[in-house]
Amino acid sequence: ARDKELNILCWEGYNSADVLDPFRSAHDATVKAESLTNDPTMINRLRAGETNVWDLINVNNPWARKVMYPEGLIKPLDRATFEPYFDKMLPMFKPPYKWAMSDDGKELLGMCQRFGPYSFVVNTKKVSRKTAEDQGWDLWNDPANAGKYGILESDDWNVFDIFLIAGINPFVTHSDADFEKFDTTAKKVFKGAKVVGDIATMNQALISGEINFHMTGGTYSASPARFDGYPEIRGVTPLKSAIPGKGGVSWIEVTSTVANPQLSPLATQFLEYVQDPKVAHTVAFAEGTFNPVAQMANKKCFELFTKEELDAIQWDSLDEEMERSAEYDIVPDYDRALDLMTAAKREASGG
Amino acid sequence: MTTADASEALPPRAIARRRLRLRAGPLLSLPLLLLLAVGFLAPLLAVLGFSFSEPRSFALLAHPTLENYETIFDPANTVYMSFLWSLWFAFLSVCILAVVSYPVAYGLAKLFGRWANLITLLMVFPLFISENVRLYGWVLFFIKNGVLDGGLRSLFGFGIGDLLFTPGIIVFGMVYTYLPFMLFPMTLGLSMVPQEAVEAAGDLGASRLQIFREVELPLSLPGIIIGALLTFVLSVGAIAESKVLGGQAVIVITHDIEIAFTYAQNWPLGAALAVLLMLVVGALVLTVLRHLDLDRILGRR
Amino acid sequence: MAATAGSGRNRRLVWIWTGLIVVFLYLPVVCGLLASLNQGRYFIFPIARWSLRWWDKTINSIEVSILIQTSITIALIVTAISVVLAFCGALAFARYNWKGRTLFQRIVLLPIFFPQTVLGLALLLWFNMLGLPLSWRTAIFAHLVWIVPIVTLVISIQVYSFDAALEEAALDLGASRWQVLKEVTLPVLWPGIFSGALFAFLLSWGNFPLSLYTTGADTTVPEFLYAKMVAGYTPGVPTLGTISTGGAALIMLGGYAIVLLARRARSGR
């Protein structure tokens, strides 16, 4: 009954007309896509019973493997059909790719496409790339910078970043002393923030000069500004941080089929559709944000990127930045940290 | 229908008529009441139920608990600040709105004559764009190198200081968004002031100010109260102003509720916060409405 | 007025103040329009390069046409149902004297006085409890909860000025109940019903907080705009915003013109 409809719950990108319209025409299908801006919210909706609404869910790397599959919210993919695509991706996605597989390594849980580093963004006219990379998270510990930076509101990502500013590795279990440090750091960081807001607000503020840099962000958030003619806006991955051997954090999106009792046959077709070099390029440059995609390993795909586009996604430093980044993961004591952070934000109120 | 057997003695037409006349009011109210029972009361009860469920659970009342409320009332929890900010903003907005709207309402009710309709219409249009988009328009206006700053810069060579991302701009945004909700009830209230009472007061020696204080203000009070109530409640429930214009300089209570329902993955806590907000708003609304004669306010033309 | 000195000046001040308020209400709308005509994605004023590309893109997008379709479908159905429910409700509200009327009036007002965000969330929880799949249908229901009371109020104002003797007279002159409704009650209350319908349409069309939680996989224009704003802002946002304001304005002005023409036609006979 659902072979002419497809519902996608995703991050900004897949819901753009450029990606969906050709698929709609080709399959004469009703495709609905809703974009949200954080992973837990999407997953909550499945938990709340919307598994009978959605066919595909697109979230960041740890959730499929660590949460959704164990909770029975998603279904595995047919390995024979989909694993071959991983072979054609950039080397880091070599199958069996960890984040696409179940914990026991038996099931393929999703397909990968977009990825990128996501630490902070500076206006290099105000703070040079070198200073930013060297000073790293300490930029926020310098009292002279109070009032000159923004915070991109980005739920759990703000939590990692505050841990990093506090000099603590986010992805381990924390002691009370860690939390004390986290708490004072969160208060300081929010007190000194000029603005907390979304990507458009951050870029607008960077461009107009309200702020010099902002916490949380990377290719994903800086690329539209860069592409719009502001190359001085740049995502930066610090040289070092409290995470051993890494300076920042990166993300990889995984798209999975929902455990929908009446899953649309179009779901898997869509997953294949976006592997097409042209479509992959469109996904990378969907209106809104611009990102590298795993399919760039394919020459046919790569050739579709213009120089401006490559500049926008900081292709020049992508490899080294990914190298320096720890992969996004779920913070074990996230709830406690989030509560502290929310309280800190509130305390900074009235700024 | 159920009494058909008992009334067999009367001609059926007469029965139908009598029933219709006796029950026209309750009968006609039924569909609406049904809608509100299913669409308003029941969801509120659902929220109430969730507020007593285990934190971070997604099942309703599997293990009833007061834990969510305990968390909120824990002295270490600072969520009370969000409540206070919201109430304070709402209070400020209402006061500013009352002052800002009064002259316009006065004009609409008493001065503009046949222009009043057109002006009202003009003021209604912007209401129909979702408020986020309109508020973003203000960001474009106030931001550095935006319409105001950039405009001044190009004309006079100097710009303006920081306006965005402050508590003040949040109140500004609320005043902007909710202006019509104060204005229209207030206009209704002012048009209830008989012109003759105003003239009589002047004739009896009252100065302009005395006329305002002794006659216009008290007689238009019902409309002003409705406007104040409406804008207060809307401002308490507002979220976009603090997010879009305020740059989250302040966290308001609805933002806390939203956080709980979204990335904090804690519906029961969010529900408990929502219940507390409902209590504040509901108590206020019911108390005030009890003292208003709606027939008089709405019926007066 | 004339009772006090300087009234001419006061009158002028009121006009000026009102003018400023109108400008105030439109200023952000104009800023949005400017942004939609900006070649670049980010806004720097004065605008260096103007362009219609965002308009072009928006108008030619299937996505946008689906959004508009969804929004219009919801708004039209909400309007139709609202008017019927609110018409009955308004009669109970203002026309008949019955025991529970005062209570009824307060109950009707409650949803209007309620933060919509909370109401939207509450409805989401409720639909989930009922196991109802979310879609534009559930959104219609959610809109109705908030809009029917408002439309009831709008129509009530007309009903208050309705002379009940008209119905009695019609009945007395041999009309059946149905004829009374068709020949007298409906036509006399028509202006109120019409403005109620207009309100219903526009309030549904512009609604965000209720749609956000209740549309499921369907997306309305305001939801789309919001999603675009928080991630992936392009001047397409103010473009679509401007288009939807323009549409609302056209509907309102059209409605206003129809009312005026109808009135003129009737009195000019």
Added chain:
Amino acid sequence: MSKRPSILELVGVTKQFGGLTAVDHVDLKVREGEFFTIVGPSGSGKTTLLRMLAGMETPSSGDILLRDKLVNELPANRRPTCMVFQSLALFPHKSVGENIEFPLKMRGVARDRRRARALELLRLLRLPEGYYGRNVTQCSGGERQRVALARAFAYDPEILFFDEPLSAIDYKLRKTLEKELKDIHKESGKTFMYITHSLEEAMVMSDRIGVMRSGKLVQVGTPEEIYLHPRDRFVSEFMGEVNVIDVRKGPNGHAVGIELPGDFALPGGVAAFDTGHLVVRPESLRFLGSAGEAENHLRGTVYNEYALGSRIQYQVRVGEKVFIVERLRQQAYQGGLDQEVLIGWDAKDSILVTD
């Protein structure tokens, strides 16, 4: 008034609203072709009575018979009666013609025939044919009045009810319309039942008048009967300005004033009484040269004088009471104000009522 058969009969008709008895055991026969007027103070139940007769209200008890057929439960749209409301209740969204044709349209009469009849009625009611298409809101008060009548006639009822149809209209126009209504009644031969507050209106138009008080029909009779023989003080006071002297039974068939000193000769045919009210109409009082010039007299001072067109009214203070004396202009009092005078009347010109 000839004794024509009764078209409408009320037997013990009563209407209660909750605890309130708005109409209280009313018995009445209305004759075919009669112009019957109901008067009474505000809230006395006039409207409620008419609404029951028209079928807009059902009696709580008692029977309403229309040509001997019980119609208590018959709905308004199936009775051969029609009401003209105080507000006229013209349909504001319909033209004059559409208003008049309304009852015909309800009955399914074809457009052409409706139109013909409407034009006929316009002529009957002396409205120009051009009014056919005009909006009722553009008509003057008097014109609207006539449209309402035409509409009622189009229904062709056997009985027409009027609930204060003229009270909202100004004095001059009202005078004209009263007379027109009377003419129409005469010409159409229909039965009219009419409510009014105004004594003069009732006197001018009615064959018979019924006076209501607190839901009861306290007196029914021709205008003459009610004017000359009011049943009680209430009725007498209701029928125009009167002077009332509280009296108790005195010696040799006379009455003795209670608040006023004096001993008054009574009209003939007075039944036994202990205390009562002696009612003297202003026009029955006259100024006396000496006490002997009238059977009864009082001494007072002229306190005020008002010219009322052809008549002149005087206020004469007798003790604490003020009496009203009305004279024709030609018979005006010649003395000054604040001067002592004798006023008097003949016993036959007074009425003794005991209630």
Added chain:
Amino acid sequence: MSKRPSILELVGVTKQFGGLTAVDHVDLKVREGEFFTIVGPSGSGKTTLLRMLAGMETPSSGDILLRDKLVNELPANRRPTCMVFQSLALFPHKSVGENIEFPLKMRGVARDRRRARALELLRLLRLPEGYYGRNVTQCSGGERQRVALARAFAYDPEILFFDEPLSAIDYKLRKTLEKELKDIHKESGKTFMYITHSLEEAMVMSDRIGVMRSGKLVQVGTPEEIYLHPRDRFVSEFMGEVNVIDVRKGPNGHAVGIELPGDFALPGGVAAFDTGHLVVRPESLRFLGSAGEAENHLRGTVYNEYALGSRIQYQVRVGEKVFIVERLRQQAYQGGLDQEVLIGWDAKDSILVTD
């Protein structure tokens, strides 16, 4: 009426609203302590005139002098005048006491003294002291009327204006209030200016009456003067029911009917005229046994008869015209309806007007 000095003087007072001249060059002197009434049809400018005098409207041209001081521009709150509106304009949110005290409060009078004065005024206007704290919405029409008066008196104006203050009140209460108002005028000695639609009201209360028509003050005089010597047809018709015969100049000082055949003797002192209207009041007409019994006569049929309490009115059809004849009950016409009669009048009882 003694010639007291004038308190208010209007010289060429004119008010224009856009193109419309609502009040047109009115000249008038109102005397100290006078009861001056303005009558005139709806829209003739009565209210506008009063509003200019009270200071709620400014004249477009002309001067208003108050005790010889120009006050054209003086705002209402600084004039020693006060208006009682048709709607009374009581403050619904204030108690009876607060309403009465309002002007004193505005003037900063202390609470105790205000209260004392309010109670005094309640007594003066025969309202119980207990009404002090009562809400005005709980008062009856008559009581509200008195509260409005008390409030105006509290202001202690030199001139009181009334804009149809009684027209919303029912007939009986109105009669009572008319007389009370007249008494209060007498006792207070203040100057009253009063607007009414009602001839009878004007006749009962006024020292002088001014008749307005289309913004102009067409005649000013005592009630007697205006009743007996109307300046034109308009005024005559306005002052009660009249019979009007259109005539043109005939031979030997007589007039010849235009629509009616006949030759009529005219009253003395008639100036030269070509055509005019002969006005005969209903009470001046009488039934004749033979044509010789009156100087003028007409032949017609009695068409209708109405008893109006003490008087009886007859409609007599003469040709196409209907004449009204009014007789006292004692002088009633004895014949039947639809019978031919002679009616007539003496020349001195008629008025010839040329406008």
